[in-house]
Amino acid sequence: MNNQTQNAIDIVLAESLKELAATKPIEKITIKEITDKAGVIRPTFYNHFQDKYELLEWITVNELFAPVEPLLSNGMLKEAVTFILTTMEKEKDFYKRAVMLEGQNSFNEIFNRCVARAVQKYLDLESLAKVANYPWLKEELVADFLAHSISWVTIQWINKGMKVPVEELTDVYVKIFHSPFIEIVSSLKK
Incomplete structure (x- = not known):
């Protein structure tokens, strides 16, 4: 992405895409329509x-994930997940259209x-990978597994109408991450 920060034009373009996507599939929205509306x-x-x-990626990063960085860095998983899901719920029409995108530019891939x-930044993946003690089980593989699991559940939630x-x-996610297995793994780090 050219710019990870927010500025007024980025926000206006994002709002334009979200408004258009509420009534039209994203793949059929043109740049001209986005700019005209903006x-x-x-x-x-x-x-x-x-x-x-x-x-679409800018929207996902800046409206869902960037705002929860301070929460995650302070161990506030429940609050972070609640924020992400609540934001998606408030923009329900947009996210329902977004999950319909398929391919490498799909919302699922971006999310x-x-x-x-x-996951890579805030979970102790090294300890998770060491528990199984296989040389092929690297931190990146554990992160991908957890990310795909979380993404799949979230996409299903959106597809089924939230x-x-x-x-x-949120409670399910928190329980998954605070299961006895995770507690055992987390204690290995200390």
Whole structure:
């Protein structure tokens, strides 16, 4: 991505895409439609993003994951997960359209990468990998496994209409990460 920080144009373009996606599949939304709705010209879009998929990634990073960094760095997993899921629930129409995207630019792939980064940064993957004591079981593989699991459950929640309350889904995630297995692994680090 060209720019990981937020500025006014990025925010306006993001809001434009989200509003358009509430009524139209993302793959059918054109850059012209995004810029017209945002009140900017096409070159402005391309000064900030390569394409609408990079804009989708910007939205995911800046609206879901960047705000929870302070929570995760302070061990506040429940609050971080609650924030992410609540944000998705508030933008339900957008995220329902986003999960319909398929391929390498899919929301699932973008979300999975973001989750993997968070898992690698905040979980003791070295201890998790050492528990099994296999040379092929590296931290990256453990992070990918956890990220795919979390992403899959979240995508299913969105696909099924977000009917499970945020509190219940958050509780499931927290219990998974605080299971006795994780506690044993975490104690190895100390």
